[in-house]
Amino acid sequence: MIKVLRPLLRGSTYSGVLFAVLGAVAGLPLALVAVVPAAGMQADPYALPEVLSLALWVALIGAVGLAGVTRRVSVRAARRLLGVAVPDPVKGAAGERWRTPVFLVLHVASGWVVLFGGSVLLTMGVFLPTRYAEGEARLSLFGWSKDLTGGWRCVAAAVCVVLAVVLFVAVSGALRWLAPRLLGPSAAERLALAAERERALAERNRLAHELHDSIGHTLTAATIQAAVAGEVLAADPAAARAAMRSIEESARAALEDLDYVLGVLREEEAGTAPTRTLADLPELLDRLRHAGAVVEADVVGDPEQVHGTLSRAAYRILQEGLTNALRHGAGGPIELRVVVAADGLELGVVNGIKAGPSGFPTSGHGLPGLAERVRLLHGDFEAGLRGTGGAQHWRLVVRLPIRLSA
Numbered sequence: 588m589i590k591v592l593r594p595l596l597r598g599s600t601y602s603g604v605l606f607a608v609l610g611a612v613a614g615l616p617l618a619l620v621a622v623v624p625a626a627g628m629q630a631d632p633y634a635l636p637e638v639l640s641l642a643l644w645v646a647l648i649g650a651v652g653l654a655g656v657t658r659r660v661s662v663r664a665a666r667r668l669l670g671v672a673v674p675d676p677v678k679g680a681a682g683e684r685w686r687t688p689v690f691l692v693l694h695v696a697s698g699w700v701v702l703f704g705g706s707v708l709l710t711m712g713v714f715l716p717t718r719y720a721e722g723e724a725r726l727s728l729f730g731w732s733k734d735l736t737g738g739w740r741c742v743a744a745a746v747c748v749v750l751a752v753v754l755f756v757a758v759s760g761a762l763r764w765l766a767p768r769l770l771g772p773s774a775a776e777r778l779a780l781a782a783e784r785e786r787a788l789a790e791r792n793r794l795a796h797e798l799h800d801s802i803g804h805t806l807t808a809a810t811i812q813a814a815v816a817g818e819v820l821a822a823d824p825a826a827a828r829a830a831m832r833s834i835e836e837s838a839r840a841a842l843e844d845l846d847y848v849l850g851v852l853r854e855e856e857a858g859t860a861p862t863r864t865l866a867d868l869p870e871l872l873d874r875l876r877h878a879g880a881v882v883e884a885d886v887v888g889d890p891e892q893v894h895g896t897l898s899r900a901a902y903r904i905l906q907e908g909l910t911n912a913l914r915h916g917a918g919g920p921i922e923l924r925v926v927v928a929a930d931g932l933e934l935g936v937v938n939g940i941k942a943g944p945s946g947f948p949t950s951g952h953g954l955p956g957l958a959e960r961v962r963l964l965h966g967d968f969e970a971g972l973r974g975t976g977g978a979q980h981w982r983l984v985v986r987l988p989i990r991l992s993a
Contacts, residue, residue: 599670603759604701606668610691611698617647648695652688658770661690665766669759673770674780690769697758708751715744807913809834811878833877864898865890868925871906880913881920888927897987900960901925901934907957908936908983915981917941927989934985940972961985 621644651657655676662673772780816830868890872882893901905923912921917939924935954970961968966987973982 599763600756600759602668602670603762604705604755606664607694607698607701607758607762609664609668609698610694611702614644614648614695614698617651618644621647645692648692649688652691653684657691658687661687661694661766662770665762665770669763669766671763671766673767674772676772676776686769686773690765693765693769694762697762701755701758704754705751708747708754712744712748712751715740715747807910808874808878809838811880811913830877833874836874863902865893865901865925866898867902868905871902871909872923875909875913875921878913882909882923883920884923884925886925888925890925890927892927893932893989897932897964897989900964901932901985901987904934904957904960904985905936908934911954911983912936912938912981915940930989932987932989934983934987936983937980939980957983957985961987964988 622640624639624643658676662675665671665673812830812834816827816834819830820827868886872884875882890898890901905925909921909923918941919939922935922937924933924937926933957970958968964987966985969982969984971982972979974980
């Protein structure tokens with residue numbers, strides 16, 4: 588019994604009734620327009636003018652439902668009053684245009700059912716037991732009839748009130764069931780939503796790689812430069828000042844990357860993305876040398892012939908390899924090799940390794956991120972220890988397909 592009465596006590600039932608009534612009110616101006624063509628027609632025994640007016644009214648409601656703004660307004664009203672989770676329509680996605688007109692017609696029809704049926708039942712429930720209904724009242728149903736006198740008036744009034752509430756519950760529940768199915772995303776829109784989520788996830792993963800490469804390299808270099816500056820501050824102030832200037836330049840570059848990435852993650856209007864390419868490789872090597880690293884660079888060919896995504900990816904790959912060499916290397920020379928050929932681009936970083944821990948924390952995402960980046964560019968990736976005993980070294984080699992500009 589309590590379960591039966593529970594919908595009658597929920598506020599959502601009556602907010603659904605309000606939603607239905609708003610549909611009836613919204614359809615009223617169209618009803619006035621629909622009766623105009625039939626106003627001059629003579630009375631017909633088959634009620635032809637009324638049928639034509641009704642058909643025209645339904646057609647007008649359906650036409651309004653075809654407008655994109657109608658669906659957006661209906662979705663927001665359904666979320667607010669019906670409490671259903673209906674996402675906003677996807678811009679540019681092709682959906683079944685018939686669904687919104689059908690929902691709008693049913694919305695308006697349910698509103699008029701509530702207005703007429705509910706008002707009649709509630710009016711009977713209020714006035715049957717009062718002195719205003721002292722005249723004779725008869726209830727007829729399928730050939731059965733009953734005079735409503737005395738206590739039967741009160742019983743009939745109670746039944747009318749209950750029926751009105753049941754009507755409200757039924758209409759509210761029907762609209763709550765229909766809204767997600769007719770206003771919710773179509774199959775094409777669900778595909779568009781999935782594609783959009785996939786693009787957003789791919790962009791966030793790309794930004795995570797960018798942030799890891801840029802900020803990780805900068806903090807590693809700045810840590811080493813700060814240590815160098817502290818050691819030579821008294822003996823060689825000029826070298827200390829040079830190290831501090833290098834820290835400042837590295838931090839400024841990292842802040843540009845950080846501002847861009849945070850702007851995208853906050854879904855703000857981000858500025859132009861920093862585009863560091865192989866042309867910026869000399870600046871990267873200078874910062875490393877200011878940090879006290881010995882870098883032996885062997886560049887074959889012209890790196891500036893490599894353009895676009897490939898050049899940016901190659902820069903990040905070398906940056907990550909050099910950062911790992913700074914963090915975990917033995918302090919000896921770092922061998923850097925860049926070969927630009929007609930059919931491919933080869934990148935290599937070789938460095939000695941420390942016997943114990945490096946003192947730098949590791950995220951475990953650097954090499955997997957590089958491997959994924961290389962895979963997306965249809966290249967080959969190799970990384971690992973080479974040599975034996977005390978002659979062991981770490982070797983990173985990447986080969987990428989390339990098309991040089993003429």
